[in-house]
Every structure is written in C-alpha cells, then in structure tokens.
Amino acid sequence: MYRDLDAQTREDLRLYFQDRDYMVVSVPKDELIRVYTLQANHAVAVAKRIHNLEGQRAELMGYAIMSALLLTSLVKHATEQKVLFKVQTDSGVVVSEADGKGRVRGFIEGDPQEGWVSGVLTVVKELRLGVPYTSIVPVVGRNLKEALSFYFEQSEQTKTYLDMHLEFTSAGAQAKAYLVQVLSGVSQRSIDLIEENLRNLSFLGKRPEEIAIEILKDMEPRLIGLKEVEYYCPCSEEIARSSLMLLQEEELQDILNEGPAEVVCKFCKRVYRFSREQLML
Structure with a gap:
C-alpha cells in the first residue's frame, strides 16, 4: 500500500504529527530507491537533558541518536527488532540503540570527540528470532556522518547517501536526517537526478515528507511507511x-x-x- 506524496498527504501528516518526531519512508514511482527522512528534535533534546550534555558531547550524542534511527532501515519496519550503534575511540564511547518502531535511547562515556585519529564503529542488528548480526569497521572520516557513510559502503554494499543536520537552540533541538538507498538496476539517469536533488537540498524549516519530496523531485514520490520516534528506555x-x-x-x-x-x-x-x-x- 502507498499514498502519493501530494498536497493532501502532506497536510494529513502535518495535522497528525504536529511537532512530534517521526520518520517517513518513501520511494519513487518507477525505480528501486528507498528514502528515509527523519525528524528527531524531541528525542535528541531528551538525550541531551537526561545525560546533562553540552557542546560537542551533546552534538555527538544527537548524531548517534539519529544514526541509530537511520540504521533501522536494516531491520523489519514497525517491529521490535533492534539496531545498536557504537563508536569506540581511545578517549571514550558513544552508544545508541533503536528499534523498528522508532524507539531510541543512548549514552556517552568519556570524551569521544569527533576529529578522532582511530576508533572502531560497531553495528549490531537483530535478525529474525532475535539473532544478532555484528559488523565492525574502523572509524573513518571527520565526524559521525562520514563514519556512518563508510559503514554503509563497507558493510551493506548498497549505494547510499545520507546527511544529518543538528542545531541546538534555546527552544530545544533541530534534528533532521535522510538516508537514500539505491538498489541494483536503477538507471544512471535516476542516480544523476537524485544526486542533483541532494546538492540542492536544504533541511531548514522542512518536515520529513517535504525533505523526501525534494530528494525525489521529478520522480513521483510515494509514501510507503511511517513511524513515530521517541526517546524510550525499557529498563525495569x-x-x-x-x-x-x-x-x-x-x-x-x-x-x-x-x-x-x-x-x-x-x-x-x-x-x-x-x-x-x-x-x-
């Protein structure tokens, strides 16, 4: 089932979610491309408050929260299957975990500042019946965005584009992200169009469905999945x-x-x- 990402669908999403966090899953009409677009303002703000974080440590936690949510693209949608995201450096560790229902949590220990010289990125995803599958790659890049891109390139072997935007204000956090997966068989024309759309993309003032529409401009975008996002810890x-x-x-x-x-x-x-x-x- 799908819905065209037209004006009526956009209005329905705006009225339903209002200012809550959520993720949109969309596809173009004729190509094997999946687009995941995310708003995680409240989840990131809650993580910052719970862990009493400021400055670069708050940013690192925010990017880790969004990374785990984007990685839920690897598990079955709307299930309790989990993905764990962990970056370990000589100076500390940042960990986040999310499930297919959009529930996310995380913590940070030490001072694993970006600009690292060395480190390890680990992704553990639950498969069927809760069986874990672990991928470990070196931390490559200047920040978590680049490190996560390298992970997809090395471990998932799927052409992937991703970006994250994070800004803290007096009112809270602005946390937006996208992940685009191009599967085999997609025409070069469509790849070129996606890349052009991404170059012209701006996160500012846009909701997840609006980001998806810009990414899939001139490709007849369709909505195929939704999930609300929240910071949630099931400890007991x-x-x-x-x-x-x-x-x-x-x-x-x-x-x-x-x-x-x-x-x-x-x-x-x-x-x-x-x-x-x-x-x-």
Whole structure:
C-alpha cells in the first residue's frame, strides 16, 4: 500500500504529527530507491537533558541518536527488532540503540570527540528470532556522518547517501536526517537526478515528507511507511535485579554490607536500589 506524496498527504501528516518526531519512508514511482527522512528534535533534546550534555558531547550524542534511527532501515519496519550503534575511540564511547518502531535511547562515556585519529564503529542488528548480526569497521572520516557513510559502503554494499543536520537552540533541538538507498538496476539517469536533488537540498524549516519530496523531485514520490520516534528506555526493576544477580555472591555481599545495592541505567539514569531482603539474601 502507498499514498502519493501530494498536497493532501502532506497536510494529513502535518495535522497528525504536529511537532512530534517521526520518520517517513518513501520511494519513487518507477525505480528501486528507498528514502528515509527523519525528524528527531524531541528525542535528541531528551538525550541531551537526561545525560546533562553540552557542546560537542551533546552534538555527538544527537548524531548517534539519529544514526541509530537511520540504521533501522536494516531491520523489519514497525517491529521490535533492534539496531545498536557504537563508536569506540581511545578517549571514550558513544552508544545508541533503536528499534523498528522508532524507539531510541543512548549514552556517552568519556570524551569521544569527533576529529578522532582511530576508533572502531560497531553495528549490531537483530535478525529474525532475535539473532544478532555484528559488523565492525574502523572509524573513518571527520565526524559521525562520514563514519556512518563508510559503514554503509563497507558493510551493506548498497549505494547510499545520507546527511544529518543538528542545531541546538534555546527552544530545544533541530534534528533532521535522510538516508537514500539505491538498489541494483536503477538507471544512471535516476542516480544523476537524485544526486542533483541532494546538492540542492536544504533541511531548514522542512518536515520529513517535504525533505523526501525534494530528494525525489521529478520522480513521483510515494509514501510507503511511517513511524513515530521517541526517546524510550525499557529498563525495569526486574532487569536491574537480574544484573545484580550476575555478580559473584561474595562481591554482592560486600556491596550489601555497605548499604542497599544500587543499579543506575546508563541509558536513562534511572536509579534502582535493593536491600538484602529484596534480593532475598
């Protein structure tokens, strides 16, 4: 099923999503090209607030959030299949995770500033029945956008174009992105047209469907998928308790001798505390 990305569809999307975050999946009428366009303003702002980030560390977290959401193009749409995105450098690590339903979370440790000399980019995607598939490539490029582009070139072997725009303001964040995948058999004329449209593209003031229309200009764009995006962490007391039970009994007893055992979720900073009685020790 699809809908033409015409004026009525644009108005319907504007009225439905209003200022919420979402992703649009679109295709041209006659070519094997997929376009994913994203607005993640609130998700990026929430990540910045939860982790109390400023400056370049806030930007890096924002780009990681958008990277994970773009990588959900690799899993089945509207499912709980997850993709994990991780960049590890000598000075720190940034991690983000998103699923096919548009739920995303992330954290940053240390100071993995862009402009790195060396590092590793890891993508773990869930396949059917939750089986993970891991791809590891060196971090190549001056920033996360270039590093993610290199990943697609090396690991997915699909002609891919992507870009991300991030700006923090007093009102929050402006976070927009696109990913274009050109499958085999696409005519050179269509590739040239896509590349010309991308050169003329501006993110400013545009919603995801408007970005998609510009990318697919003169190609009769059609809407084939939608998903709302939100910063969401599924951690729970049960998960936190289970993590403590993985410790050696002697180590756990030492912790409890000093007071309640405490678990802090890296993704949302939620704190869970457990007494000896709660752990039945």
